[in-house]
Amino acid sequence: MGAVVASAVVTALAAVVHPTPMATIPAGEYLPFFQASPGKGKTRAAPAPIWMPSFRLDAVPVTNGQFLDFVREHPEWRKSRVKAVFADHRYLESWRSDLKLPDERAAAEPVTNVSWFAAEAYCEAKGLRLPTTEQWEYAFADKGRKQNEVEQQSLDWFSTPNPKRLRAAGRGEPNGYGVYDMVGLVWEWTLDFNSFMTGTEQRNTSSKDDAAFCGNALRSSLKANYTVENVGFRCEADQ
Amino acid sequence: MKAVSKSAFVAAASVLLIMPAWSASRDENARAEIVGTEEAVLTDAPAVPPAIRRNHATKVVVHLEVTEVEGRLADGVSYTFWTFGGKVPGKFIRVREGDMVEMHLENHPANKMPHNIDLHAVNGPGGGAAASLTAPGHTSVFSFKALNPGLYVYHCATAPVAMHVANGMYGLILVEPKEGLPKVDREFYVMQGDFYTKGANGEKGLQPFSMAKAIDEKPDYVVFNGSVGSTTGDQALTANVGENVRLYVGDGGPNLTSSFHVIGQIFDTVWAEGNMNTPTKNVQTTMIPAGGSAIVDFKMSVPGTFIVVDHSLSRAFNRGALAQLKVNGEENKSVYSGKTSDEVYMPEGTGARVAEQRSKAPPAAKDKSERIRAGEAVFANNCQACHQANGEGVANAFPPLAKSDYLNADKVRAIKAVTGGLEGKLTVNGVAFNGVMPAWDLPDEDIANVMTYIYNKWGNSGLEVRPADVLANRVKQN
Numbered sequence: 001m002g003a004v005v006a007s008a009v010v011t012a013l014a015a016v017v018h019p020t021p022m023a024t025i026p027a028g029e030y031l032p033f034f035q036a037s038p039g040k041g042k043t044r045a046a047p048a049p050i051w052m053p054s055f056r057l058d059a060v061p062v063t064n065g066q067f068l069d070f071v072r073e074h075p076e077w078r079k080s081r082v083k084a085v086f087a088d089h090r091y092l093e094s095w096r097s098d099l100k101l102p103d104e105r106a107a108a109e110p111v112t113n114v115s116w117f118a119a120e121a122y123c124e125a126k127g128l129r130l131p132t133t134e135q136w137e138y139a140f141a142d143k144g145r146k147q148n149e150v151e152q153q154s155l156d157w158f159s160t161p162n163p164k165r166l167r168a169a170g171r172g173e174p175n176g177y178g179v180y181d182m183v184g185l186v187w188e189w190t191l192d193f194n195s196f197m198t199g200t201e202q203r204n205t206s207s208k209d210d211a212a213f214c215g216n217a218l219r220s221s222l223k224a225n226y227t228v229e230n231v232g233f234r235c236e237a238d239q
Numbered sequence: 240m241k242a243v244s245k246s247a248f249v250a251a252a253s254v255l256l257i258m259p260a261w262s263a264s265r266d267e268n269a270r271a272e273i274v275g276t277e278e279a280v281l282t283d284a285p286a287v288p289p290a291i292r293r294n295h296a297t298k299v300v301v302h303l304e305v306t307e308v309e310g311r312l313a314d315g316v317s318y319t320f321w322t323f324g325g326k327v328p329g330k331f332i333r334v335r336e337g338d339m340v341e342m343h344l345e346n347h348p349a350n351k352m353p354h355n356i357d358l359h360a361v362n363g364p365g366g367g368a369a370a371s372l373t374a375p376g377h378t379s380v381f382s383f384k385a386l387n388p389g390l391y392v393y394h395c396a397t398a399p400v401a402m403h404v405a406n407g408m409y410g411l412i413l414v415e416p417k418e419g420l421p422k423v424d425r426e427f428y429v430m431q432g433d434f435y436t437k438g439a440n441g442e443k444g445l446q447p448f449s450m451a452k453a454i455d456e457k458p459d460y461v462v463f464n465g466s467v468g469s470t471t472g473d474q475a476l477t478a479n480v481g482e483n484v485r486l487y488v489g490d491g492g493p494n495l496t497s498s499f500h501v502i503g504q505i506f507d508t509v510w511a512e513g514n515m516n517t518p519t520k521n522v523q524t525t526m527i528p529a530g531g532s533a534i535v536d537f538k539m540s541v542p543g544t545f546i547v548v549d550h551s552l553s554r555a556f557n558r559g560a561l562a563q564l565k566v567n568g569e570e571n572k573s574v575y576s577g578k579t580s581d582e583v584y585m586p587e588g589t590g591a592r593v594a595e596q597r598s599k600a601p602p603a604a605k606d607k608s609e610r611i612r613a614g615e616a617v618f619a620n621n622c623q624a625c626h627q628a629n630g631e632g633v634a635n636a637f638p639p640l641a642k643s644d645y646l647n648a649d650k651v652r653a654i655k656a657v658t659g660g661l662e663g664k665l666t667v668n669g670v671a672f673n674g675v676m677p678a679w680d681l682p683d684e685d686i687a688n689v690m691t692y693i694y695n696k697w698g699n700s701g702l703e704v705r706p707a708d709v710l711a712n713r714v715k716q717n
Contacts, residue, residue, distance in 0.1 A: 155450055156447045158448070159319050159447035160445075160447070161308065161309050161349075161351070162307070162350070162351050217353050217372070220353070220372060221373060221374040222353075222374050226374055226376075229375060230351055
């Protein structure tokens with residue numbers, strides 16, 4: 001009973017302090033993008049789909065404006081106060097100072113140069129958390145879309161240099177679940193970004209060398225206190 | 240007795256000379272003492288860093304910055320290149336065997352992707368790949384000892400590997416033997432690579448990478464030094480008659496090997512696969528594996544423009560694997576005479592048949608549409624190989640016929656060009672060409688048909704050329 005109450009309170013609280021609408025992702029079956037190699041001399045059984053329970057996901061990535069509100073309330077996450085073990089020296093690099101964005105436009109643009117620790121702290125402060133990699137992929141490969149379409153969307157984005165300036169979040173077309181900017185704006189932190197198995201020498205695997213690997217390669221190159229110019233995040237809530 | 244001992248000494252000396260002095264053993268190089276530190280001189284193709292004059296091993300610090308940049312792949316076609324140092328191929332690195340190389344891989348903060356480096360000059364797992372996986376905005380450092388002399392490819396090995404390499408992430412590192420290489424007058428850096436674009440060859444605009452074509456190993460472009468025409472015209476390699484030229488050639492792939500050849504030039508010496516121990520002499524074409532290299536030396540005996548190709552020729556003439564080496568100096572007619580005469584060839588017994596064939600004119604076309612139809616076959620047999628089925632020609636080699644200002648401006652001039660041939664500088668649609676078209680010894684009817692075909696295709700003016708026009712204006716051959 002207590003747990004139910006607590007969760008109801010958290011949901012209500014999240015609705016108050018996290019104004020971005022969250023999309024409801026329906027339950028369903030899901031095949032992870034990366035399929036591990038079966039090992040030498042063995043053939044692979046048809047990969048078994050995973051059952052994904054329903055969850056809610058921020059419809060757009062977290063913006064500079066939202067992150068500014070967060071650091072106002074949580075001074076320990078301001079540029080001048082953050083500990084190096086939680087965020088490297090490029091943390092919020094484009095911000096002019098602790099509470100000053102580069103300009104007005106920046107408020108609507110996705111926040112980047114945030115570490116995993118900072119992103120997770122933001123989500124937790126709102127009773128949420130970062131999505132798992134499986135949840136993120138499941139929401140990206142939305143209903144009815146084929147694997148190769150999803151892959152080509154990623155490749156097209158990889159084939160375009162980072163723009164001088166990111167556009168505002170949530171301005172493109174949403175996908176089938178009503179989620180914006182999954183691929184095409186910024187990379188996004190996931191809760192378990194560092195759980196990927198192959199490590200830094202990715203040619204050991206005999207798995208297909210495809211677009212899913214780009215994300216995995218990036219994840220392998222990151223540590224939780226790294227901040228990168230094109231890595232942002234969004235939050236997740238279990239139903 | 241004295242004479243005998245002297246000749247024995249000479250024999251011993253010549254054995255020493257013949258024995259390649261190349262390279263200390265790997266163990267010796269592993270033990271070589273490191274004296275001092277220096278920053279590596281890095282160059283963009285086709286330049287090569289200066290030869291190493293040190294007689295000891297040192298620590299060489301290499302700062303290689305990875306950037307993702309949009310650039311020109313062909314005329315009107317741009318591509319997002321991923322680079323070691325801002326250009327394709329990556330910076331040329333030159334060290335000496337026994338050196339300790341300290342590699343700093345700097346992934347620019349504005350980059351989208353993580354990157355790393357696998358140098359084939361490294362003895363160690365992954366060639367440095369695992370030690371150098373670097374997120375955007377970070378720098379990785381690792382070091383290795385250059386144990387084996389040779390010319391080695393380096394490349395990015397971040398997954399998907401074929402994509403990173405296909406985007407241009409490769410370059411060469413020369414580990415010079417202790418003794419150095421034979422002195423030459425000019426050294427150049429040339430590297431081949433294959434590119435896979437979403438649109439077909441020639442499709443304009445920013446072209447994204449096509450994973451499907453890369454997996455099928457069906458490139459749209461095969462180029463030297465990162466783009467079609469990178470090393471032609473004003474950017475051609477240059478040398479003078481009498482000079483010895485050395486090319487450090489690599490093949491980055493990711494997929495195709497190179498049948499490396501310089502038209503009109505025999506390689507005096509080839510260090511096949513960049514190995515320093517077994518130079519071979521007098522080679523026409525040398526095979527370069529994907530992820531491999533060769534060093535080729537040759538002396539320029541006569542002036543002229545020498546075309547550098549992958550002798551898998553569709554790659555050269557249709558996909559871009561073509562560079563130029565322009566050589567100035569005195570003619571040497573005893574080495575190469577040039578054309579000394581051009582006379583009608585009348586083989587015994589066949590002259591009559593040729594004459595008969597010539598006299599037998601092709602059936603006369605009744606109207607313009609028949610003329611166009613007949614002209615299509617003439618085009619396919621005589622013109623298409625150079626000017627291409629789509630009339631677009633080949634960049635830097637054969638001018639376009641499509642929407643050709645040269646063609647549409649003057650019908651009579653065009654008839655004279657086809658019947659009399661063309662040679663030398665020519666500007667078509669604002670692009671300069673400098674080549675040769677032979678004179679076409681075809682009946683008036685054929686010339687009229689093919690020209691009408693061309694004038695009615697690809698956005699040209701649509702006029703008709705009649706056999707009488709050809710007869711009145713043709714350039715008479717002998």
